[in-house]
Amino acid sequence: MTAEQQNAKRGSTTAARLWTLEETAGFLGVPETTLYQWRHKRTGPPSHRVGRHVRYYPEAVHEWVRSQA
Structure with a gap:
């Protein structure tokens, strides 16, 4: 299950919360x-x-991916 699918299941939007290391790696x-x-x-x-946790802004991850092309 992708991070976005997990967010939808929880009823939250992608922008409403930070991604965990596991969610970011999965994405x-x-x-x-x-x-x-x-x-x-x-x-x-x-x-x-x-x-003590590492978190990622989903928008920043998407932007980083776009910049790698």
Whole structure:
């Protein structure tokens, strides 16, 4: 199930909440470890720390994908 499908199931919109590392990896089709590596190298989509968790703005992830073309 994609992150967008999970959001729809919860009744929230994509813009209403931040994506988890797992949701972002699922959307991009990459392993979670790849997101950690990109974060360390500052080459992946912009991410934010919320407490001890890493979160992603869905709009920023979509924008990053578009910029990779």
